[in-house]
Amino acid sequence: xxxxxxxxxxxxxxxxxxxxxxxxxxxxxxxxxxxxxxxxxxxxxxxxxxxxxxxxxxxxxxxxxxxxxxxxxxxxxxxxxxxxxxxxxxxxxxxxxxxxxxxxxxxxxxxxxxxxxxxxxxxxxxxxxxxxxxxxxxxxxxxxxxxxxxxxxxxxxxxxxxxxxxxxxxxxxxxxxxxxxxxxxxxxxxxxxxxxxxxxxxxxxxxxxxxxxxxxxxxxxxxxxxxxxxxxxxxxxxxxxxxxxxxxxxxxxxxxxxxxxxxxxxxxxxxxxxxxxxxxxxxxxxxxxxxxxxxxxxxxxxxxxxxxxxxxxxxxxxxxxxxxxxxxxxxxxxxxxxxxxxxxxxxxxxxxxxxxxxxxxxxxxxxxxxxxxxxxxxxxxxxxxxxxxxxxxxxxxxxxxxxxxxxxxxxxxxxxxxxxxxxxxxxxxxxxxxxxxxxxxxxxxxxxxxxxxxxxxxxxxxxxxxxxxxxxxxxxxxxxxxxxxxxxxxxxxxxxxxxxxxxxxxxxxxxxxxxxxxxxxxxxxxxxxxxxxxxxxxxxxxxxxxxxxxxxxxxxxxxxxxxxxxxxxxxxxxxxxxxxxxxxxxxxxxxxxxxxxxxxxxxxxx
Numbered sequence: 001x002x003x004x005x006x007x008x009x010x011x012x013x014x015x016x017x018x019x020x021x022x023x024x025x026x027x028x029x030x031x032x033x034x035x036x037x038x039x040x041x042x043x044x045x046x047x048x049x050x051x052x053x054x055x056x057x058x059x060x061x062x063x064x065x066x067x068x069x070x071x072x073x074x075x076x077x078x079x080x081x082x083x084x085x086x087x088x089x090x091x092x093x094x095x096x097x098x099x100x101x102x103x104x105x106x107x108x109x110x111x112x113x114x115x116x117x118x119x120x121x122x123x124x125x126x127x128x129x130x131x132x133x134x135x136x137x138x139x140x141x142x143x144x145x146x147x148x149x150x151x152x153x154x155x156x157x158x159x160x161x162x163x164x165x166x167x168x169x170x171x172x173x174x175x176x177x178x179x180x181x182x183x184x185x186x187x188x189x190x191x192x193x194x195x196x197x198x199x200x201x202x203x204x205x206x207x208x209x210x211x212x213x214x215x216x217x218x219x220x221x222x223x224x225x226x227x228x229x230x231x232x233x234x235x236x237x238x239x240x241x242x243x244x245x246x247x248x249x250x251x252x253x254x255x256x257x258x259x260x261x262x263x264x265x266x267x268x269x270x271x272x273x274x275x276x277x278x279x280x281x282x283x284x285x286x287x288x289x290x291x292x293x294x295x296x297x298x299x300x301x302x303x304x305x306x307x308x309x310x311x312x313x314x315x316x317x318x319x320x321x322x323x324x325x326x327x328x329x330x331x332x333x334x335x336x337x338x339x340x341x342x343x344x345x346x347x348x349x350x351x352x353x354x355x356x357x358x359x360x361x362x363x364x365x366x367x368x369x370x371x372x373x374x375x376x377x378x379x380x381x382x383x384x385x386x387x388x389x390x391x392x393x394x395x396x397x398x399x400x401x402x403x404x405x406x407x408x409x410x411x412x413x414x415x416x417x418x419x420x421x422x423x424x425x426x427x428x429x430x431x432x433x434x435x436x437x438x439x440x441x442x443x444x445x446x447x448x449x450x451x452x453x454x455x456x457x458x459x460x461x462x463x464x465x466x467x468x469x470x471x472x473x474x475x476x477x478x479x480x481x482x483x484x485x486x487x488x489x490x491x492x493x494x495x496x497x498x499x500x501x502x503x504x505x506x507x508x509x510x511x512x513x514x515x516x517x518x519x520x521x522x523x524x525x526x527x528x529x530x531x532x533x534x535x536x537x538x539x540x541x542x543x544x545x546x547x548x549x550x551x552x553x554x555x556x557x558x559x560x561x562x563x564x565x566x567x568x569x570x571x572x573x574x575x576x577x578x579x580x581x582x583x584x585x586x587x588x589x590x591x592x593x594x595x596x597x598x599x600x601x602x603x604x605x606x
Contacts, residue, residue, distance in 0.1 A: 025108045029089060029099040029186050031179065032535055036095050037240075044092050046579040047244030047588050053230075055591030056250035058271040060262050062441070063469030064223040064255060067204030071189075073149055075204030076470055078220065079253035080228035084211035088118050088137070089186040090241050093579030093587070096492045099186045100241050103132055103212070107186065113179040118186070120168045125235045126192045127211050134164035139193035141172075147201035151500050151509045156181070180496045180532035214246060227252045244575070247590035257468075259443050266567070267296070273568040273585055278443050279344035282565050294570055295599060301564040305581055307356035311487035311555035312437065312451075317515040318482055320435060324382070325415035327553035332408035333454040334556050337397035343446065348559035350392055354549050355491050356560060360542035362550065364389050369536075373527065373544040377520035382551040390550035392557050405458055412458075424459035434461040435482035440472040444485050451556075477510050484513065487555055492581070494528045494542035502549075514554040521548060571596035 028035045036045075043049040061079050068084075070077035089099035089107075103124045109116035124132035141162050144152045158181055161173040172185050191201075195210040208217045214234030220226045228251040236242055254271060256262040259278070263285060266274045276282045290296045312334075314321040321327055336350050353361040366374065366386060374381065384390075393404050412418070416427050424433035437448055448464050455462050462483075467475070475481050488501065489511075501511045503525045504518070524545040531537035564583050573592040578584055 023108050023110050025106065027101055027106045029107055029183055030095075031097045031183050031532055032538075033095070033098065035098045035100075037092065037098075037100065041240050043240055043243035044094070044245075044579075046094055046575055046577045046584060048575045048590070049244040051244050051247045051575075051588070051590040052593070053247050053590070054249050055593075055596070056252065057248050057273065057586075057591070058252045058254060059273060060256055060266065060271045061253050062256055062259065062262065065226070066222065066470075067206065068208050068217060069201070069203070069205045071144070071148060071201060072204040073202045074474075076473060077204075078217070078226045080215070080217055080226050080251065083215040083228060084209065084213055084217070085189045085191065086211075086213040086236070087187050087189050091187075092241075093582045093584065096581070097183065097495070099183070102236060102239065102241055103190055104186070109182055113174075113177045113182055115171060115173045116182040116185060117165065117169050117171045120170070121236075122168060123235050126195075127213075127216060127231065128192075130192065130194065131167075132190060132192075132212060133167045134170035135167070136193045137170040137188070137190055138162050138164050139197070140188065140191040143191060143196060143201050151506055151511070154506055154509075155184075155500060159185075180529070184496070214242070218250070223255060225252060225254045245587050247588070248586075251586065259441065269569065272571070274566065275583075276565040276567065279347045281443075282347070283345045286567055296567055297570050298567045299564075301566065301578070301583065303562060303564060303578075303580075303583075304357055305562070306358045306490040306492045307351060307560040307562070308490040309351060309354050309356070309488040309555060310558040310560060311351070312483050312485055312558070313487055313513045313555045314483055314553075315479060315481055315513075315515055316554065317479060318435070320431075320433060321482070323415050324553055325411050326417070329408040329411040329415070330455070330460075331553060331556050332393045332401070332404040333458065333460075334393070334451055334558075335395045335397075335399065335401050335404075335454060336392070336559065337395045338399045339447065339450060340559070341397050342399075343450075344559070348561055351557045351560045352390065352392055352550070354488060354546050355494070355542060357562065358492060360491070360494055360539065360546065362390070362543040362546035366544070366547060367540070369540040370544045370547070373524070373540050374548075377523050380518075380520040381548050385547045385551050390547065401454060405454075408458060419459040422459055423461075432461070433459070434463070436463045436465050437483045437485070438472065438475060438481045439464065439466045439485055440469050441485075442466065448485075476513070479515055486513065487558070488513070491542075494538050494545065496529045496532060498545070499525045499529055502545075516552075516554060518552070521545070521552075524548060569599065571599050 027039045063076065065076045065078035067075035067077050068081045070081040086103050088102065088104040090102040091099055103120060104118040105121040106119045107116060118137065120132060120134055126132060145156065158175050158178055159172055160175045162170065164170050174181060190212045192210050192212060206222065214231045214237060215228050216231060218227050218229035230246055230249050256265065263281060265271065267288060286298045291298060314327050316322060340346055340348050355361045371386065374385065395401050395404060412424065417424055417433060418427060439445060439448065445464060445466060452462050452464060476484060500506045500509050502516055502521050504522050506512055507517055524541060528538065528541045528545065531541060566583065571591060572589045574589040
């Protein structure tokens with residue numbers, strides 16, 4: 001109750017709510033910070049509101065696709081299918097969890113955070129011109145609950161009722177007070193009832209569905225390319241949240257099977273913009289006549305964006321990985337320092353936190369506040385959480401990891417494993433330690449091979465298996481793997497979504513890649529969920545969770561780079577200010593006709 005009063009006082013001081021009202025009425029929705037943009041703002045700071053519209057851009061992607069329904073419970077959705085639907089409200093790219101009007105022009109919610117009403121903009125339209133109404137929002141929520149992915153139903157189980165008060169107002173009522181859940185509902189995608197009512201939302205579709213956004217798919221060849229078209233009659237194109245954005249008329253995504261082929265296609269002018277994630281390619285292959293003539297711009301753009309836990313992830317449901325000591329021992333086989341020197345041109349930094357590049361990253365020993373957070377589950381977490389600061393193993397970069405191997409072998413011996421006939425063997429079962437690393441990218445193979453060699457020195461066999469993206473996704477979803485590459489998404493702050501990733505109730509979620517069922521982690525994610533409006537509590541619970549995740553060794557951490565490595569054909573211009581949390585290419589850049597003309601003329605005279 002005390003936290004609720006504090007939040008309301010802050011909102012009252014900010015002019016969002018009168019002290020005498022029983023509900024809060026606002027045109028924006030923030031979980032914890034004062035919104036950057038006040039009512040009546042005309043555009044985001046990171047756009048050029050006068051950016052010219054027009055032209056087309058071609059991009060690349062890898063793999064294939066077989067569906068235009070990105071919410072289906074199976075299949076590979078096409079690039080661009082995520083752009084077909086608008087949400088009730090939309091976030092800015094220079095804030096975290098602040099939402100502004102889109103389909104909903106304003107909101108009203110109770111001071112006790114048990115209900116919210118969205119006021120639908122009377123001008124809001126689906127792509128066929130039919131008005132978006134409160135009934136469409138009710139339908140959408142129920143459709144997701146009945147035919148959407150299972151984690152949607154789990155996450156929104158606290159919603160007691162959703163009803164259309166009239167054609168422009170829709171009300172959600174909760175079973176319990178949850179400001180963060182009200183905030184999450186503001187990001188709800190809106191579907192056209194008249195299109196989806198008699199269709200199975202859980203299934204993939206090869207027909208382009210009717211959308212609610214300013215984009216549709218104008219042409220495609222299944223599995224080969226998709227063309228996304230900007231709709232010039234889009235009802236919301238002049239809203240403040242859209243001004244200066246979405247400047248390309250067409251965005252084409254070409255599908256490639258191989259990364260090297262993709263890079264050569266870019267250099268040959270087959271597509272326009274590329275973000276590089278392979279250090280060797282960036283250092284050695286981005287050169288040639290077009291780079292020398294500035295036809296292609298190669299650029300490194302520094303940033304301080306929170307970083308993902310890029311990693312090799314253990315399936316802890318596999319018998320061999322149920323023992324945390326085995327997982328820890330295997331982390332000593334990754335010689336990051338040697339790889340960074342010989343493979344990555346010293347471009348990377350080792351990742352150590354699930355909140356990398358944020359204030360929530362656990363560093364040093366836990367504070368008294370963190371210890372208080374951990375005390376209720378003290379007997380269920382690794383003791384080192386309280387006595388040691390986590391750090392992935394460090395080598396001298398020479399490639400000689402005998403010291404690390406001795407440490408790993410000692411840990412494995414305590415776990416009941418020892419080398420017999422040059423094979424790591426379980427003392428009781430005589431089982432040989434052998435498992436599979438599942439990959440989908442050929443560039444990851446050169447990274448996996450040194451790990452494979454180091455494990456072999458310890459008598460451990462890791463088989464590297466590369467499959468196409470469809471097989472990879474299907475096997476990940478069914479948890480049919482030993483180790484996979486990919487890790488976990490970046491966490492700008494400890495959000496309620498961490499429950500979907502780590503909590504036992506969401507064990508079947510594809511976000512829970514490691515297959516974690518842990519009462520201490522359940523407790524901490526629940527506390528994070530309960531304290532979404534308490535910034536101090538989130539700080540300490542976030543760091544506490546980070547420590548527990550680190551010392552459970554669910555992953556072998558890899559590395560991160562705090563800069564964008566991009567190359568693009570020199571026909572674009574962009575705003576003077578970059579959005580803090582993205583590069584902004586698709587969203588805010590535009591075709592510069594003068595640059596494009598010079599590029600065409602130069603290529604013509606060659």
